[in-house]
C-alpha cells in the first residue's frame with residue numbers, strides 16, 4: 001500500500017469500476033473521499049463480461065490503446081492481491097487465458113491478419129488448428145476452422161470485483177452519497193458538484209467517472225462521451241451438458257464478434273451486441289437471437305445450458321476509442337470514455353488519477369489519454 005502523504009477532499013462522481021477503483025486507492029493514500037452515485041455498481045461495469053483482453057481487442061490504428069491496455073493488464077495481479085487483502089473478499093480473477101476462433105472461411109482470413117498484426121507488435125499469440133483447439137477446449141464445435149491462443153489475455157468476474165471494490169472502499173473510509181449529480185464545476189475551494197436536489201458538494205478535487213453519463217456533467221466533456229449499447233446473456237451449465245470452456249472464447253462468426261467468458265461457479269457470460277442507440281437499456285429480441293445463434297455455432301452444447309439473465313449496459317464511447325483521463329479545469333479531473341475496456345483499464349486509470357491528485361507525472365502510456373487531445377472536437381459515430 002502507498003504511504004499516506006497528503007490529505008484533501010475528493011468527490012468522485014460515479015461508482016462504476018473506474019470510480020470505485022480511484023476512490024479506494026485515493027482513500028488509501030490519505031484523501032477524504034466521497035463517492036456520489038444514486039445506484040452504485042449498477043451500470044456498464046455490472047453488465048460487463050469482464051475480459052482483460054488488450055491483445056485480442058487490439059485493432060490496427062489503435063496502438064495507443066493496446067499499449068495502455070497492456071500496461072493495465074501488467075498491473076492486474078498486484079491490483080487484485082491488494083484489493084483482496086483490503087476487502088477480505090475474492091475479486092474473481094481468472095488466469096486461464098483466451099482463445100480466438102473463426103467460424104467461417106472469411107473469418108479465418110481476418111484471424112490470420114490479426115495474428116500477423118500482433119506478431120509484428122511482438123505479442124504472445126499462437127496459431128492453432130481446429131483439431132488442436134478442440135483438444136484444448138472440447139466444447140468447441142465442428143464449425144470452427146482454427147484459431148489463436150493468447151495466454152496473456154485474462155478475465156475477471158465483474159460482479160465479484162465490484163463487491164470487493166465497494167468493500168475495500170468502505171473499509172478505507174470512503175463515504176457513499178446516494179444522489180445523482182447534474183453538474184461539476186470549478187469552485188473557490190477546488191471543485192464543486194451540483195446534485196439533483198440543487199444542493200452542492202465541494203471537494204479540493206472532483207473526479208468525473210460517470211461512464212456514459214459523463215458528457216453532461218462538464219462543458220469540456222460535452223459531446224465527447226456517448227453511450228454505446230451492449231447486450232449480454234448470462235448462462236449456467238446444467239448437469240449432462242458439455243462443460244464450459246476453461247478459457248475465454250472469442251469468436252468471429254460471419255464477420256460478427258461474440259465472446260464467452262467462463263466464471264468459477266459454472267456460469268458463462270455471453271456477449272455482446274454493440275449499437276449506437278442513445279440511452280436505451282432494453283434488451284431486444286434481435287440482440288438475444290444474434291448472440292445465441294452465433295454462440296451456438298462456436299459451442300453447440302450451449303443449447304443445454306440454462307439462460308439465467310439478459311441485460312444491457314451503456315459503454316462510455318469516446319471519439320478515438322481511447323479513454324479521457326486527466327485534468328479538465330482547476331479542481332476538476334475526469335476518468336471516463338473507457339468504451340469496451342473499463343474493467344481492463346481500471347488499474348492504470350487509478351494510477352493515473354493518483355498521480356494527477358499528487359501532481360506527479362501520469363504513467364507514460366496514459367499520457368495519450370489526456371482529454372486535451374480532443375479539445376474542440378465533437379463526438380462522432382466511431383466503432384466504440
Ligand code: GLY
Nearest residue numbers: 230271272340341
Ligand atoms: N469489453 C467487451 C465489450 O464491451 O463488449
